Amino acid sequence: MSLSLYNTLTRRKEAFLPADPKRVSVYVCGPTVYSRPHIGNARPAVIFDVLVRFLRTGYSVVYARNITDIDDKINAAAEEAGVPIAEIAAENVSAYHDDMHALGVLPPDIEPYATEHVSEMIAMIAGLIESGHAYAKDAHVLFRVGSYPDYGQLSRRDRGQLLDGARVEVAAYKEDPGDFVLWKPSTPELPGWDSPWGRGRPGWHIECSVMAEQHLGRTIDIHGGGNDLIFPHHENERAQSTCAHGGEIFARYWIHNGFVNVHSEKMSKSLGNVVLIHELLEQGSGEAIRLALLGAHYRQPLDWSDAVLRDSQRKLDRLYTSLRDVSDRDDGTQATPSAEFIEALEDDLNTPKALAVLFDLARKVNRAGDSERGLSLARQLRASGEILGLLGADPAEWFTAGDEAALGADEVEALLVQRTAARDNGNYSEADRIRTELKDSGVAIEDGPKGTSWRRIDQMEGEDQTRGR
């Protein structure tokens, strides 16, 4: 595998060479569990799922994705709902797992919780104080940014500039306005842990530093997340970990995905445009959502709309059509992805290009008809799709599964028998009447050389191309 990845630290594509090919370590910042996951949470989960699936074709991989379950927003959500903090967290963890499963995201090897690593965080903070990289003041512990000369390198900011645009007032307990919190005091009603600096709770950044170290070691190969995390989160993680480890490299490759926008605007609660996964799942399949997320290169912004989802649904229809037409002859023989497909992913995970290869394969399968070559191409298509976490469904079921309420599969089959009889008798008006009746119930039919097949028409059919504006 000759994978190249764009490293945020160096701002260029680099050949990916793991420190230890037998154990590639990947750490991705997971969700803060204060609300249900939205499409923006799904993007890094899907992207890094694909990266890990692809890495596993050449390496042994250990993949950790944390759960941040200590956070002021969780506390706020709990207060608003009038339920215990732990309950809010547990609910949202469960929702996250459900939604990620629906999107075909495989569970990470390790899923550490912040709440289970507090004592290690206290230890790391104490060490940082001891080595002069942090200081305690007024029940807070702060990281001394001036003690780490490389601070700002990841996000390409110098400390002087940072202050110019600072939006917050500088707290009195900070030596330097850029210093950030490692530990802060808790009030009695808030979650807190005893520490040398009093009862309190960890700052956000220290969580990831500690969990990465605990589960993957001092130096990890790949550290990922959304590009909004570059500053301050990853900048601070890097500072903490490097200083805590006596200068050892923290992450060798920093990979960041672009944002999902809605109508060219950032999703936010204040704009009221947050697109939740479980709502999307009522409009389209999880696989279609996944495909939509892979349709743009991971570093590019992705503009979400209903049209994007419907497009993806149709793309899958096309791919599954070609698989369906050979599936009765496929015995499930293992196949390998096409070389072109691999090349696309090797080039900084170019999923749009990889998808184009999938469509090329689908056309070739359709063209090849019943030949042996068609079957082997179809297997190649399926094997390629598997790396993207796509095309894993049974092709026949893909088209017939769905809302049984309107019309059950048995009823459809019965009507098709009637229609075939009518056609055989040359009674085309009756045949067309049945076809119309089926269509009104959301079932489209296709007469082919092997008989008549049917599929449920997706629910978004007929809607306008674009929404709003």
Add this chain to the structure above:
RNA sequence: GGCUAGGUGGCAGAGUGGUUAUGCAACGGCCUGCAAAGCCGGGGACGUCGGUUCGAUUCCGAUCCUAGCCUCCA
């Protein structure tokens, strides 16, 4: 104000110093009882202004526009 991405055909979205992206939509043809699906084919694009070059959508400069970050954020 500082920093970072972008601006590609009707839409989404790759890529490239000269040669087909791909999907959807639309159009013509084949197939079909008619459709659908599929196959074949053609049309249609690189924000603006300059520069480099035999040749630029691609490199360089300027400019306009959009989005994101600047201590809550995936």
